[in-house]
Structure formats: C-alpha cells, structure tokens
Amino acid sequence: MPARNQKQWMADPNLQRGEWVDSRIYSDPEIFEEELEKIFKKTWIPVCHESELSEPYDFRTTTIAREPVIVARGPDNTVRAFLNVCPHRGMMIERRPAGSFLEGQPSGNPKRMTCMFHAWQFDMKGNCVYISREKEGYQDRLCKENTGLRRLRCEVAMGGFVWVCLDDKPECSLEEWAGKPFDCIRESIDAEPLEVFHYHKAIINTNYKLWHDTNSEFYHDFMHYHNRVTGFNDEYFARKNIGFEHGHVNVTSFEVNYDEYEGFESREELSFPKFPPNQWFMIDLFPGMNFNLRGSALRCDIMTPLGPNKVMIEFRGLGVKADTPEERQTRIEHHNSIWGPFGRNLHEDLIGVTGQGATMNDGSEPRRILHGRHEDNYIHDEVGLRHYYDEWGKWMDRLPSDPMQKYTAPAVAAE
Amino acid sequence: MSANGNGAVEAVKDTIYRSCLLLDEEKWSDWLDLCDDGFQYSIKAWSPEINYDMTYFSADHKHLSTMTEQLPKHNTDHSPLKRHSTVYTVDVDKDGKTATAITSLVVYQNMLDGETSHLDSGENHLFLVGKYMDKLKIENGQAKFLEREVRLETRRLDKGSHWPI
C-alpha cells in the first residue's frame, strides 16, 4: 500500500481486535494513575533480593506506586516490609537506599529504625518502642503500643527475591500468582542461595509497558546484531511463548551459539545449578518484571512506573552465592557482555523504547500499535503481548484497543 | 623530583590527555595504539544499593579491538561522549619504568539524537562522573597504558553507554 492519508492512517487495521492496542494506554495520564491504583497497589512486586540485606538489621528502601517502602531483616532472620513512613508526622523514616540499623543514628539507638525528626523509634518487627517524652505530651491518650508502623505483606521466594504487596488482601498468594511461570527455572534458582552482583538503573522517557513489551517479544532480534548471529537457526525459531494465568509469559529455551559472535565464548562450563548448558529461559511477569536465565547468569528487571511517559528500570545480575572468585568473575563477564550497561544489547533496547516514548506523548494522536503476528506461538509470534494486554484490560476494565471503552474479551482469544 | 622524574610525569599526562582526545573522537584503534599489548581495561563501580563492588565491563586489548571493530554492526545512539579530565596525581615507580595515575573524569553526552533530535540536538547532558585509575609503562620517554580502571560514581546509566569510556 502506498503512504496513507489521514483517514486511512487512523482506520482500524485489517486485524482482529486484540491484535493491536491504542497508543493512549501508553500516554494518557488518567490511565496511568488508574494503573497505579488498580494494578501496582494490588499485585505482588519484587522489590529487591534477599542478598541485598544479608545480615540481621540490614535494610533496603524502595517505592511501589509512589509509596515509600522499607524492607528490613530482623534478628530472627525474617525479612519484613513496612511503609517507610513515620506514624507521627509522616516523615520518611529511612532515607538511604540500603544499610544497617546495627549502628546508632544521630537521633536514635542501635538496632532501631529511628525517625530523625522527633526520634520515635521502631524495632525490626515495626513495633514502636520509643516515643520521646511520651507521657509528658500524650499523657494516657496515645501510647507507643498503638503507633506501630504499617506492615506490608512480604515474602522471600522464587530464588530469594523479596516480594511485597501493598494490599493486605491480595487477589491470591504469591505462589498462586507467580509459581507456575517460575517452574521452568525454579529448580535452578532455588537449588542454593543466590547473590546479586550487578545493579544499575535507567530512567527513561517511555511507558513502563513498552519496556515490558520489548522483554516479551523476540521479533526485535532484528535490532540486535548479537542475537541474529548467535541465535537465528531452526532451534531458535522453535522456541515458544507460553501464556500463564494472570498475564505472565514464558519463553522456552534453546541452545545459544555464543561462539558465533566474535570475541564471545560458550557458557557451557558455568551453568546455574541443575541448568543445562547454554540454555536461555525467560519469564515475563505481569505487570512489569522480567527474569532471564541465560546459562551462567540470572538477570532481573524491575520496573517502577514514574509517569505515563517515564519509567525507572532497575537491572540486577545474580550468581550463586557460593561462587569462587573465578566463577563469579566469569558470570559477571557473561552477564555484562550483553546485558551490562556497557554491553551489546541493553543499550539498543533502551534506544528502541525511548524512540516509542518520543512518538507517544499525552495529546499525540491515538495510534494503533500492532501486536498481530501469529506464528503458532513460536518465537516471533506476538502472543505474549496479546496475553499481557488481555490481562491488563481485565484489571483496568478498559479495552486495550479502545481504552475509553469497558473491557470485553477480544475476538481472537488471547491464547 | 629529578628532571627524569619530571619527564616521566609529563609523558604520563601527555598519554592520558591524548587518550581522552582520541576517545572523544571515537578513534578507537588510535586509542588502542596508546595501550600495551597486554592492556587490561575495566569499568567498575561500588554500589551502596547492593553493597557490592561491581564490574560493569572488562576486556583485554584483543577483546577491545574486536568489540570496537564490531560497533558499526550495532545500532547506536549517535550522540558522542565528550570527556573532561584532570590528571590529579602521577606516581612514578622507583625504577622510572612504570607509573600510576589518578585522573578525575566527567563525561558529557553531546546530544545528537536525544529523544527528539529536533529539540535535543546540540544540548549537553552530564553522562557520568568517575576517575581513571591508570597504570602505565614508560619507555624511551613515552608512556603506554598497561591497565585502566574506570571507577564510576554513576550508577544510573541511560541510553548511550555502549562505548569505551
């Protein structure tokens, strides 16, 4: 077809509903706010890995849907999560990204979370254990027994990730939520304790779902020289996308030919425990996390949506805690070669999604974003995206292809 | 310091500053000519978030040269990186044959693509902050890199970071 006029350009594509989405789901501020309320405050979010708080009294801070969250390991070794908000007058209790409460702070004692403002102190279970001049100010009206922190649902699971849900009554348990899609790598990541060796972040102007889309489709191999030379063969095209309940997707494995890329080596000798050599499994979790086990290293992307057109992606790389220094170094090199900030692929992915973000601003014309490739669920089929957006539609009660309409099931089953 | 020592210090500074100019101009193989065959390069950063001394990239001379040769096959953000560096210290070893140097480094991204090049081209963004921790050998009054560790403070890296720093 030659280039199209406005009417042709805006017409629905010759695809079934469910095979495209409307770009307003990536740019509309009202939809974005609703996503935080209806999805991010209701679902299980992995916030960090337990190795980031390996000792009692270690903590890590984060945010979910703009709410500040603190995760701390108690003297009983249990990891707990709380809102990082002081019940007195709402100051953020801990401001550092990570650290230990073993040492005292200028306003407080060792082994306590202390709000520096008026020195209220809390133990690792979130109990308020000290209110400065309690009796003098509150007499018998308010006491520390009634001013504990807000505790949050928190679990350590799936390879030692720390999962938090802001909702006290989540739709289902973490196991019911994420267990099945993790089955493909669970034996390997739960065989022995893991450790995070890589962390960096990117904050880019694009919608969080566009990053998730890129993690969920392999058609963009055409953008990655590395993937084309190490991947494209019959076995590669035999990889399948498998949809799971709750909008999650797996991409099944194949054997990567790393030696096809000049300067790269096979990862045969250092697989994850119980993981066959040079295999590569991928888990895309609704609403925006990705776990990627490529032979010797595990990568995890956690997305924090910051606005309709702004997202922070935190990138982690993990190895086995018991690694020798040499093994660790090898895993790090494998991880970095493609996924590191100075590696071959990550940068191309960031350019791709930023380019999408740049064409989808609030007020841009609503465009059709096509998710209509069918290849029997094989690697370049866009079924993973269709599966995700059907779930998104249900949570939001909006139709992804026309988000101002209420959700109805797509003409083509999401598979 | 002896005149000899001074000469060595100048040679070290000269090599470091020349390397910055060559890297700015993306003349990778000319840069590698300033490096010994046994050259080891790494980019590292301490992460308080995960309490870990991270290696973001590491390569030897051969790996760097294959990698830089393959760059044109990869997609790229076209905004060049421009370095500002100041050699803080040069310590020449007793025998005068090797030296270590610490260079303060700031890298700006000179936007060409940006997000929308119509708006962004021509603008500069602070891209990263760090130090070069170099080890050099000195021969016939010339200094060559034996090792370079780029020690980053920056742990937020958006698009544009696939080149040697």
Ligand code: FES
């Ligand atoms: S705001 Fe925390 S003690 Fe007052």
Ligand SMILES: [Fe+2]
């Ligand atoms: Fe990619």
